[in-house]
Amino acid sequence: MTAGSSNASPQAFAFRVLSRDGAARRGLVSTPRGEIRTPAFMPVGTAATVKAMFPQDVRATGADIVLGNVYHLMLRPGAERVAALGGLHDFMNWPHPILTDSGGFQVMSLAKLRKLDEQGVAFQSHIDGSRHLLTPERSMEIQRLLDSDIHMQLDECVRLPCTEQEAERAMRLSLRWAERSRKAFGDQTGKAIFGIVQGGETPALRVESARALAAMDFHGLAIGGLAVGEPQEVMLAMLETVMPHLPESKPRYLMGVGTPDDIVQSVARGVDMFDCVMPTRAGRHGLAYTRFGRVNLRNARHAGDPAPLDAESPCESARIYSRAYLHHLMKAGEILGMMLLTEINVAYYQQLMAGLRGAIEAGRLADFIGATKEGWARGEGARS
């Protein structure tokens, strides 16, 4: 069967575009473990947990899929152990779709004494110093052991800014690893593998990467190596460069992105899937994302404020707890503060995605984006 085929059985992986508004698409990814409504935001469940959230509460925010990190899971508890325990879904009590990254990005950012060559990356665990080798074939094996629904090819992601030579070298290596990853993935009914576009900030490299990957039999294409420190306009320019070269029939995933505004802008340019630690990490540090913009609950001005973060939010925690209480919990270092703000943020991200999906269906995306940005700009005063 050809990857991305749309007239597939319920047990197959499939993607359909349901409606469009300009470059934006409203779609549906089907997997044996459930459907993913796109544009979709995937909360990050690094070490087999979306930090500080019960899995049923992640689901209740409207998340259709979460992301797991191969780098973390291969080191602890180990892919073979997860497999022996029935796979990642059973392990973490998340029966819905899971996408796993390839491990490459975090090997480069977290591991010690790493050495990259044509074969793969040798590195030492940041946890216990143990030695590991991550190759395209081993990454595929790990993702198969974890039993995730969407696998990612192993790639090399360079930090921006970098020289064009460096971006080109990494892009070409990533293409060779794409072929090896695709081959190692083989044919797994109901599962998908996505290729990853690289090429730094150089349009010609990005186009070459996108075209080469589009010609391979991937089920979806990701754009990697963005949101790694460059200004938003650089990221959006790269998206506009790449998009025309990605197949219309396959989902497009912008890795590691981003702020609510990054997401809105990228959806308008045709991106279908996102993941980011921002809502969860920010929540643990006292920052809330709301319809009225970002709110720092650690700020003393909230200490006596009886108002909730958003009295009209579909998320109960955003409605029933006062800013004063959230401020108190964060100042006192209470775990409940992290729990509540993580939930509130993940719920806001899902609320934003639902709004984007509805707006695309209604052909009113520009209006929706305008109103959304107006809400952020108006700020918290809007709540009174």
Place this chain on the structure above:
Amino acid sequence: MTAGSSNASPQAFAFRVLSRDGAARRGLVSTPRGEIRTPAFMPVGTAATVKAMFPQDVRATGADIVLGNVYHLMLRPGAERVAALGGLHDFMNWPHPILTDSGGFQVMSLAKLRKLDEQGVAFQSHIDGSRHLLTPERSMEIQRLLDSDIHMQLDECVRLPCTEQEAERAMRLSLRWAERSRKAFGDQTGKAIFGIVQGGETPALRVESARALAAMDFHGLAIGGLAVGEPQEVMLAMLETVMPHLPESKPRYLMGVGTPDDIVQSVARGVDMFDCVMPTRAGRHGLAYTRFGRVNLRNARHAGDPAPLDAESPCESARIYSRAYLHHLMKAGEILGMMLLTEINVAYYQQLMAGLRGAIEAGRLADFIGATKEGWARGEGARS
């Protein structure tokens, strides 16, 4: 109205003994905010949160009442602030009964540069060094500002072992503070104030304290200054000494106790109410309380174990997560591990209390205690 009167209106505080089995009592405390089934265990919500639990999940475990700590709350966010925000119930989204301690115990264990005299305790905050004075009158004022349902007199709790002279001095000071606390409490419809028996390990002092407090118009009596380092048999001997001198018609609260076995033994001796940080604190450190005894999830032998903590627990988290997953979460320092084990432990404590209540009603307390201790002794092997 006389304190502890049982033919009271729905808006009054009242206590009824519903049935007995030996010295043990099954009772009901009525307050305008709800009923407390006794014997009752109160989860500790130190800083306006039962650590790492959503309040609705605390409720779902079967808790009728939680405890708040005056010392922590007076320092942060401050009693006047909580009052301005509608009181502690609204602040923490717990509409059910709350008992507050007097602050005395934690002033002595946590505050810096404390100085105790007849008037009260002057001390510096352990958080910011600010200076405070806690007197019986100020403790009552703080508890009224917090709007808790059961207030505790200010007392002086000495650590055991101590000299008899020291125990006597502290006991007599606590009696004088009991009178001042009772007077300052005044007459608050629907609210209660409990006196606290002190007297160290000296039976004559304990009896004198109990008799003096029984003669005052308190709504309940607590036994303080136990579970502060002494062996269990000393604690139980003190209980047996004190109990005959406490009014039958008033609830009896053993402060800061304890392990499941401490609770079982104390219920058999006539105690109606308990509080302890043990289930919550242990949960944050990877220890689970179960029908099969205490389980240290950090232990490597759980790393590959697919079994849940208790497949027949009424607590879903004890049923659906494997020991391997809980082990992984604790090893990885994941907040979800603390959330799950805290919930599992609080649920087990409530399950134990429900079992004790049912056994007293059925006149089968001795059998229940025997079977319960057998389960703990049999250990985890029992699950297979």
